[in-house]
Amino acid sequence: MSNAPLTPQRILEAAEETLRRFGPDKTTVVDVARALGVSHGSVYRHFPTKAALRDAVAQRWLEGVCAPLRPIVEDEREEAAPRLRRWLECLSTTKRRMAREDPELFTTYHKLALESRGVVDEHLETLARMVTRIVADGRARGEFAVREPEAAARAVLSATSRFHDPVHVSAWEEPGIDAEFEEVWALLLHGLATRSAPTTSGE
Amino acid sequence: MSNAPLTPQRILEAAEETLRRFGPDKTTVVDVARALGVSHGSVYRHFPTKAALRDAVAQRWLEGVCAPLRPIVEDEREEAAPRLRRWLECLSTTKRRMAREDPELFTTYHKLALESRGVVDEHLETLARMVTRIVADGRARGEFAVREPEAAARAVLSATSRFHDPVHVSAWEEPGIDAEFEEVWALLLHGLATRSAPTTSGE
Structure with missing residues (x-):
């Protein structure tokens, strides 16, 4: 070696x-x-410096989170709604798998990342850009009725933080977590979608 | 004494x-x-037992969070949307004020509450019941188009956890936190609302 x-x-x-x-x-x-x-x-x-090495380690770890998300963003043949859902599920399951397979290492990386604030901010920007692209694509296709795709993308990330922000790691193995994701997804999708399907209760 | x-x-x-x-x-x-x-x-x-005393202390603290929320739920003359918004803002600002005024005591109570799991679960149920009541009221008034008010209420609480779950305390003093709340609120309100205003893209 x-x-x-x-x-x-x-x-x-x-x-x-x-x-x-x-x-x-x-x-x-x-x-x-x-x-x-x-x-x-x-x-x-x-x-x-030690900080430069730490930042590079954190960046490498976060790149492991981002890598499987990129092909989903690129897959423009698919409609935006299922693509956004796949993207959110991929982000959540990648984090959950990491936390489950090696909880100690996950805690270590999370702690390390918190000290590399600049690296984490850049990572969050990368995630926001990916979601913005899917949302903007959904608007262009007439699937989503959002005014500002970037603001909507940030709202989607914030509203789903229970499923991907490591501060919530203890909730990820709770039995109701998948049902909770479904409920949040239903609400967000309804919030993003164009109002093309009037419901019977609507006036 | x-x-x-x-x-x-x-x-x-x-x-x-x-x-x-x-x-x-x-x-x-x-x-x-x-x-x-x-x-x-x-x-x-x-x-x-010591645990019984700890639970009672945690309960008292959480009651301080719930007390100002109750009159908002009761105020049925007001429409459901502004009432839900006031409720969420009240929950967030109460937590933020507590964390800002005495950060050490806030951490102490949060730690204590995590050890009183049953008390916290009961508190979360109380919050969910309050939001369910506002959402169900909104459905009865024709403001909201939700199928299951309880599921929608849980989704609203989950989607706003960045603003009230103490695991996010470090985000509460970030400069963008209020703008983030506005973006999430806009998305959630759109998700809850009846589809009464068909857009030009609708069919």
């Missing part, structure tokens, strides 16, 4: 492994360097 | 004061009894 050239990629993998073993409070750049069999100076050549 | 009869009310006031000083981890029944100048046996006659 130590014969391979020292790339940012290899440093990030070693940092993840070290974080997994020691947790965010006890992981130092020296630990990461030791795991790679290099001097800490070699690590600093790629990541000039 | 110690000449007054020992009532549950006086014990709860002393418990709050003791919690404020020592925090939830270090507060014991003996501390509460000492603050009242009575034996811990006298406290146990009213609250047979």
Whole structure:
């Protein structure tokens, strides 16, 4: 391993492994360097500060959340409503799977991300841009009746935070969580949709 | 003070004061009894276990959240939409005020409430019943087009958790929080409302 050239990629993998073993409070750049069999100076050549390394680790983790969402946004043949639903379900299930498979590592990454405020803000912007694109597409198709797709997209993300914001991790294994998602989705979809289907109760 | 009869009310006031000083981890029944100048046996006659006292303290705190909401629910002369909005704003501002005025005590109560799961569940049921009543009233007036007021009420509470669930306390002082509430409210109101105003895109 130590014969391979020292790339940012290899440093990030070693940092993840070290974080997994020691947790965010006890992981130092020296630990990461030791795991790679290099001097800490070699690590600093790629990541000039501990904060830079931490941000890069958080970014890599959040990219793992974003990656499966992108093909859903791109799939423009599909109508916007089912696409938005798939996107929200994918975001929720990715987070839930991560939290379920390795709760300790999930907590570690969440804590790390909270310290990388700039990285988290950029991540939230990325999510908002993806939802904005689906909503704007839905408006262009006449499916959605929203005035400002960006504001509506932010509202959709805020209104579904129970299902994807890690502060709610303890709710994700509750038995009623899927039913709750259905109820919120029904309300949001009704809120986004064009008023093309008058109900019997309408005047 | 110690000449007054020992009532549950006086014990709860002393418990709050003791919690404020020592925090939830270090507060014991003996501390509460000492603050009242009575034996811990006298406290146990009213609250047979430490858990019973903790639950009663949590309940009292949550009642402080519910009390200002009740008159809004009762005010049936007002239309359901502005009443629901007032109710949500009241819930959010009460929580925000509590968190802002005494952040440490707010954290203490939140921690305490998490340990009194049954009390919190009952509180959430109370909130859901209040919103259900406003939503059902809105349906009866022809303002809202929901099939199941209870499901819609739960969805409204879930979708607004960013503004009232204490896990989001760190977001409450963010500059964009009021604009975010407006965006979510617009989407929810559109989702609840009867489809009485057909748009030009409708068929």
